[in-house]
Amino acid sequence: MAYDFGAIENKWQLKWEKERTFYVETRIGKPKFYCLEMFPYPSGALHMGHVRNYSMGDMLARFMRKKGFNVLYPMGFDAFGLPAENAAIKSNTHPNKWTLNNIEHMTLQLKRMGYSYDWNRRVATCQPDYYKWNQWIFLQMYKKGLAYRKMAPVNWCEKCSTVLANEQVQDGRCWRCDNQATKKKLEQWFLRITDYAPELYSDIDDKLNGWPDRVRTMQRNWIGRSTGARLSFNVPELDAKIETYTTRFDTIFGVTYIALAPEHDLVQEIMKKTSPEKCCELTQFVEKCSAQSSIERSAAGGEKLGFDTGISGVNPVTGELIPIWLANYILMDYGTGAIMGVPAHDQRDFEFCRKFNIPVVPVINPEGEVLDGETMKESFVDDGIVCNSGKFNGMRTGDAIPAMIKWGEETGVCAAEVNFRLRDWLVSRQRYWGTPIPIVYCDKCGIVPIPEDMLPVELPLDIQLLAGGGTPLPSASDWVNTACPVCGAHARRETDTLDTFFCSSWYFLRYCSPGRRDVVFDALDTDYWMAVDQYIGGIEHACMHLIYARYFTKFLRNIGMLRVDEPFENLLTQGMVIKDGAKMSKSLGNVVDPTEIVNRYGADTVRLFILFAAPPQNDLDWSEQGVEGAHRFLNRVWRAVEENLDGLTGYSDTVPVSSLASSAQKDFKRKIHTTILDVTRDIVEEKQFNTAVARMMELVNAIYAFKPSDSNDWKLMREAVCVLLNCLFPFCPHITSELWQMLGNASQLDSELIPECDGAALVVDEVTIVVQINGKVREKLTLPAGLEKRELEKRVTEHPDVASRIEGKEIAKIISVPNKLVNIVISDE
RNA sequence: GCGGGGGUGGCGGAAUGGAAGACGCGCUGGACUUAGGAUCCAGUGCCGCAAGGUGUAGGGGUUCAAGUCCCCUCCUCCGCACCA
Numbered sequence: 001m002a003y004d005f006g007a008i009e010n011k012w013q014l015k016w017e018k019e020r021t022f023y024v025e026t027r028i029g030k031p032k033f034y035c036l037e038m039f040p041y042p043s044g045a046l047h048m049g050h051v052r053n054y055s056m057g058d059m060l061a062r063f064m065r066k067k068g069f070n071v072l073y074p075m076g077f078d079a080f081g082l083p084a085e086n087a088a089i090k091s092n093t094h095p096n097k098w099t100l101n102n103i104e105h106m107t108l109q110l111k112r113m114g115y116s117y118d119w120n121r122r123v124a125t126c127q128p129d130y131y132k133w134n135q136w137i138f139l140q141m142y143k144k145g146l147a148y149r150k151m152a153p154v155n156w157c158e159k160c161s162t163v164l165a166n167e168q169v170q171d172g173r174c175w176r177c178d179n180q181a182t183k184k185k186l187e188q189w190f191l192r193i194t195d196y197a198p199e200l201y202s203d204i205d206d207k208l209n210g211w212p213d214r215v216r217t218m219q220r221n222w223i224g225r226s227t228g229a230r231l232s233f234n235v236p237e238l239d240a241k242i243e244t245y246t247t248r249f250d251t252i253f254g255v256t257y258i259a260l261a262p263e264h265d266l267v268q269e270i271m272k273k274t275s276p277e278k279c280c281e282l283t284q285f286v287e288k289c290s291a292q293s294s295i296e297r298s299a300a301g302g303e304k305l306g307f308d309t310g311i312s313g314v315n316p317v318t319g320e321l322i323p324i325w326l327a328n329y330i331l332m333d334y335g336t337g338a339i340m341g342v343p344a345h346d347q348r349d350f351e352f353c354r355k356f357n358i359p360v361v362p363v364i365n366p367e368g369e370v371l372d373g374e375t376m377k378e379s380f381v382d383d384g385i386v387c388n389s390g391k392f393n394g395m396r397t398g399d400a401i402p403a404m405i406k407w408g409e410e411t412g413v414c415a416a417e418v419n420f421r422l423r424d425w426l427v428s429r430q431r432y433w434g435t436p437i438p439i440v441y442c443d444k445c446g447i448v449p450i451p452e453d454m455l456p457v458e459l460p461l462d463i464q465l466l467a468g469g470g471t472p473l474p475s476a477s478d479w480v481n482t483a484c485p486v487c488g489a490h491a492r493r494e495t496d497t498l499d500t501f502f503c504s505s506w507y508f509l510r511y512c513s514p515g516r517r518d519v520v521f522d523a524l525d526t527d528y529w530m531a532v533d534q535y536i537g538g539i540e541h542a543c544m545h546l547i548y549a550r551y552f553t554k555f556l557r558n559i560g561m562l563r564v565d566e567p568f569e570n571l572l573t574q575g576m577v578i579k580d581g582a583k584m585s586k587s588l589g590n591v592v593d594p595t596e597i598v599n600r601y602g603a604d605t606v607r608l609f610i611l612f613a614a615p616p617q618n619d620l621d622w623s624e625q626g627v628e629g630a631h632r633f634l635n636r637v638w639r640a641v642e643e644n645l646d647g648l649t650g651y652s653d654t655v656p657v658s659s660l661a662s663s664a665q666k667d668f669k670r671k672i673h674t675t676i677l678d679v680t681r682d683i684v685e686e687k688q689f690n691t692a693v694a695r696m697m698e699l700v701n702a703i704y705a706f707k708p709s710d711s712n713d714w715k716l717m718r719e720a721v722c723v724l725l726n727c728l729f730p731f732c733p734h735i736t737s738e739l740w741q742m743l744g745n746a747s748q749l750d751s752e753l754i755p756e757c758d759g760a761a762l763v764v765d766e767v768t769i770v771v772q773i774n775g776k777v778r779e780k781l782t783l784p785a786g787l788e789k790r791e792l793e794k795r796v797t798e799h800p801d802v803a804s805r806i807e808g809k810e811i812a813k814i815i816s817v818p819n820k821l822v823n824i825v826i827s828d829e
Numbered sequence: 830g831c832g833g834g835g836g837u838g839g840c841g842g843a844a845u846g847g848a849a850g851a852c853g854c855g856c857u858g859g860a861c862u863u864a865g866g867a868u869c870c871a872g873u874g875c876c877g878c879a880a881g882g883u884g885u886a887g888g889g890g891u892u893c894a895a896g897u898c899c900c901c902u903c904c905u906c907c908g909c910a911c912c913a
Contacts (some may be wrong), residue, residue: 033863041913081913087882153834155911163911214833218908220830348830451859500913542833544910576907612853613841617834620904625854628866640867691843694852701852704869770848775894777848815893825893 003638005602009734013114021750022116024072026512026528033069034529035061036508036568038537038545039076039123039212043083043100044235046109048584048610048622049538051594055572055607056616056689057536062730063115063683071487072529073116074511076123077103080131080434080500089465095433096461099126106656109595113603114733115526116750121514123227125503126433130510132381132456133520134502135438137552139449140559142439146192149447152426154289155262156184156464157672163430163470163501177468183290189428189437193551193722197420200550201225203566210570212617215542222543224421229405230412233258233313233340235324238269242313242324243336245419248345249408253389256353258313258324262286263332270309270324282307282326289328304352316413327352334381335419343379344371348610350379363388371532384760425548427499432463434497442484442491449787451485457493471495504528505552508532508567527563532533535568542573572687575619577610584622604732605631611731612693633697634735637728638702641739647714649744654719655712665716666761667708672720673761679727693731699724718743726754771802772823778805789816796822 016022037057040050054075061073062628077099084095103124110117123130141147154163157174163186193200201223204216228247235242242258260266262285271279285307305328312321329348330339343353344362353360362371364384365425371380383397392400410415428437436457438450450457455595460479473495474480512525517526546568553567562791576583577591597606609630614620640705641648675695699720708714721743728735729749740749764785769792771779779801787795793814796802806824815823 038913043913073835078913218833223907376895423910426911431911499911504913538913539834540908540913542908545913615842618842623841623854626841629853637869688843690841694843697852768848772847772894775847775892780848813893816846817847821894823847823893 001642002655003351003635003735004602005634005735008602008738009114012734012737013111016114016116017111020120021086021748022073023120024070024118024119026525027070028528030070032063032072032529033064033532034072034508034532034534035064035512036074036532036535036537038541039078040106041081041083042077042099042106043080044087044102044105046106046113046594048592048594051113051606052577052620053114053536053538053574053612054110054113055610056572057534058113059390059546059607059611059730060536060631060683062116062733062750063754065750066730066752068753072116072511074121074123074514075110075119076121076505076511077125077505077506078500079124080104080503081343082431082433082496085433085465086430089467089469094461095465096126099433100124112595112598113607116529116733119513123507123510123514125435125500125507128456128458129515129517130505131435131459133506133510134498135450135455136520137506137556138145138502139438139452139455141191141555142249142449146191146195146555146560147427148190148781149187150190150424151185152190153183153185153403154188154430156182157468158182161343182287186430188426189494190424191427191551192585193425193548194420194422195224196551196554197225197422198418199554200422200547201420203550207566208571210310211568212571212573215539215546215573217572218542219547222422222547224419226421228417228419229342229408229414230336230417231316231408232317234323235266235311235313237273237311240266240337242266243339244340245335245417247419248342248401249399249405249414250310250340250386250389251363252301252315252391252404252408254319254342255315255340256343256359256361257322259327259330259339259341259349260324260353261330261332261337262289262307262326264326264337266533267326270311273311275308275737276511277353278310281310284325295420304355305347306352306356308356310768316488317408323358325352325356325358330497334421334423336705342397343375344376345379345381347379347381348375357636361388365654373535387797389668390557410702422547425501425551427502428494428496429499429769431497432459432465432473432494434500435459435502437494437496437498439494440482440484440491441494442487442489444489445484445486445491448484448491449485454485459497471497473497477626487691493515501545501548505548506556508549509562512596523561523563524562530562531567534570534572536574539573539575548570570614573615575614577622578619579622597627599625601732602634604735605634608693608732610633611689613686613690615690632646633700634732635706637724638735638739640700641723641742643723644708644717645742646710648718648721651711651715651718653715655715657758657763660716664705664706665712668716668720669761670764671699671702671760672716672723673757673822675727676723676757677762678752680757683730689731692727694729696724696731696821699727723755725749727751767819769796769798769819770821771796772821773805774826775823778802785819787817787818792816792818793822797824 013140031531035057037053061071065071077100085101087098088095092610125131138147141485157179158161159177159179173179177670204219204683208216228245229249230245232241232243242642270281274282289305307326309326310325311324313324315322324632324695333342342351343349343360360373362373363386364380365371366384368381384401386392386395392404405414405416408418436459438455438457442448460476463472463476480493482491482493509521509526513521516522549567553562553564556562559564579592582588582590584591594606605627609627612630613626657669660669678695679692682688703720706718725736725740766782767785769781770777771782772780781796783795793816806826809826810826812825
């Protein structure tokens with residue numbers, strides 16, 4: 001009987017579905033394990049990246065069940081977002097219909113992979129029973145002052161009269177009509193995530209030890225803690241102050257100009273003092289800068305654009321008048337939107353000053369060198385000796401910074417300040433397919449939050465999308481016009497929707513209490529299940545999603561709803577799936593459809609290949625031949641049982657090591673038990689699923705090499721096969737379940753615990769000792785295990801093969817590692 | 830530009846500072862066969878008939894011993910806030 005993967009997989013999937021094998025409940029007192037994967041966007045079809053992500057998670061979930069844990073392993077869909085709108089316009093359907101169809105199709109695809117999700121907990125963020133709680137959380141944040149409105153620029157296409165997502169701007173032009181995109185300022189909603197910056201930063205070191213260093217470093221940089229000083233420059237002509245922040249207060253005597261972002265508030269005031277002609281120039285300058293991307297503007301070496309306002313500010317330390325410029329490389333949403341310009345010690349300032357003939361004044365010299373502002377070719381940014389700075393001359397940079405800030409604080413010039421690079425999170429989107437922000441604008445009361453008992457504010461579905469891609473909500477007058485919930489007067493609904501990252505910032509909490517209509521989640525459930533024990537997903541989420549989710553968790557803890565400080569205990573970031581040296585993509589035409597491969601080889605083969613072909617964090621090179629190799633291996637496993645079925649079903653007990661006679665039997669028994677040990681360590685500690693598979697392949701090779709002749713041999717064979725099926729089950733659940741049943745076992749393999757490793761089976765009598773001479777391997781000797789250093793050295797040096805090599809030479813010393821190696825160091829060989 | 834990751838056979842990849850290349854793919858030879866794109870056996874870093882030498886991007890260092898630790902150089906890939 002050949003390995004008929006199609007029939008086998010179908011049989012077991014039906015059985016699991018029918019018996020609800022993987023439904024799970026909160027069971028206080030039982031050890032829990034929460035295994036979570038980043039839920040997919042329902043784009044229409046599963047791709048190999050999903051298959052890789054979820055094959056890892058399913059393997060781990062199944063493995064932990066077999067280790068005795070109560071495992072929460074849920075799945076859902078991140079179902080709001082731009083692609084649904086685009087697809088709907090293109091194919092003349094509705095985003096809701098398109099999305100729900102995709103969800104159903106992808107759910108079937110996931111089931112065909114044999115993943116052991118608790119489908120009872122499925123969420124789809126586009127449904128009112130989910131996004132109602134988005135709105136509820138938003139209102140809690142609003143109550144605490146964490147959600148607020150502010151003007152912010154958006155990408156705008158004049159021709160389509162619509163906001164463009166960054167993705168919809170290509171080379172500065174609208175993706176649909178190719179019109180030049182511009183920036184436009186709109187009143188928008190923000191979340192005050194910066195309030196949480198200190199804790200988000202410090203917990204990276206304190207509480208994210210189960211995360212990859214790489215991701216922790218990325219978050220550290222993203223949040224960007226810096227220590228420095230805030231100081232302001234008086235502008236007498238405008239009767240105003242310009243606030244700046246610097247990490248290099250030690251360069252304050254070298255300030256030769258002030259630069260403002262073109263979007264700075266003060267620009268309006270400046271224009272009042274400027275001739276109409278020059279105002280026109282200024283406006284053009286501001287527009288030119290706004291059209292550039294922030295990366296373009298701030299890149300060192302990028303073209304510096306500047307505009308001299310003709311107005312001066314006062315250096316608070318020297319009392320000197322210095323010019324105020326507008327500069328493209330200053331960003332309004334970074335720091336205070338203004339800088340003190342120190343060309344001698346900042347490369348971008350230097351480039352700016354050379355271009356616009358602003359003086360360069362060095363205030364730090366390199367050791368043993370004196371800089372000349374006239375002739376310098378580049379800025380000096382390293383530490384050095386302070387000069388041109390009054391009483392601070394001669395100090396070293398490291399000492400000068402704190403000393404000068406202290407002096408600055410005493411004289412009232414500056415204030416020491418810790419700054420974060422993290423900016424508040426802009427959550428409003430001028431898009432249709434998202435969560436409506438639960439706010440109305442009342443003619444009488446102004447901004448009014450929707451009362452909680454009126455949630456959800458449902459997104460109207462009977463609506464025609466606009467061909468240009470903009471949001472149709474503002475023109476849905478039946479929906480927009482409403483009564484103020486406070487005073488009953490006419491009010492207009494907020495027509496912006498929430499960023500979809502809002503949905504994904506707390507979905508892991510909803511999984512704990514599925515379907516609850518009365519609460520967002522139940523503390524009984526979250527206290528039991530949280531935190532997530534293992535989170536698996538792509539590295540591309542290292543900063544945004546993984547910081548937002550941390551932020552939400554801390555916020556919900558602060559309002560008394562959660563007990564954990566961090567949502568994700570351990571994080572695994574998997575690499576991409578590559579083919580022919582490039583990421584799989586439709587445009588390159590190198591996409592491999594999972595369904596097709598499953599039809600051809602079966603889900604077990606695909607899962608095995610994808611877990612075996614590369615370590616989880618690495619990119620994985622798709623190889624058809626590799627898939628065939630995995631399939632071949634499963635055929636080998638199948639035959640190992642099928643061809644030996646009579647012998648394997650003849651016995652049910654195992655043989656203890658003490659009853660084994662031959663070294664072949666002992667070696668085989670040892671192989672069986674080291675496999676248990678190695679596979680467990682590779683999965684649980686090392687998270688190296690590829691080597692776990694390799695260990696099982698070795699066991700299968702040993703099974704084929706072992707030729708049973710007596711009853712003890714057959715009992716060993718049965719033990720080997722049972723261990724193999726138990727270890728392989730999390731990777732390939734269908735074939736192993738089938739073979740387990742064929743062996744006559746009444747139990748289900750998924751509820752069977754992984755066999756314990758028998759320590760007695762691991763004991764060895766003899767070991768190979770590597771003999772080195774001056775660090776080079778010269779001999780390999782087989783000696784009894786467990787020899788003491790002295791005895792080991794004696795046995796080695798007296799061995800004829802070694803003795804002949806060292807004869808007549810003077811031994812300087814001998815290094816020996818018991819059971820492993822002896823290195824004989826010979827002086828002047 | 831800033832930030833991060835990574836360079837080991839023909840390929841994917843193994844190696845608590847202690848035998849470099851586990852496991853798999855590919856390749857070579859053989860067996861069984863009408864057949865082989867099934868299966869099994871043997872081999873497979875490079876140079877060499879061999880003894881042996883040599884080898885983890887390149888260069889330097891620490892060590893009895895370095896793919897692994899330290900310094901410099903080169904090459905690559907990824908992220909950068911309205912795609913999710």
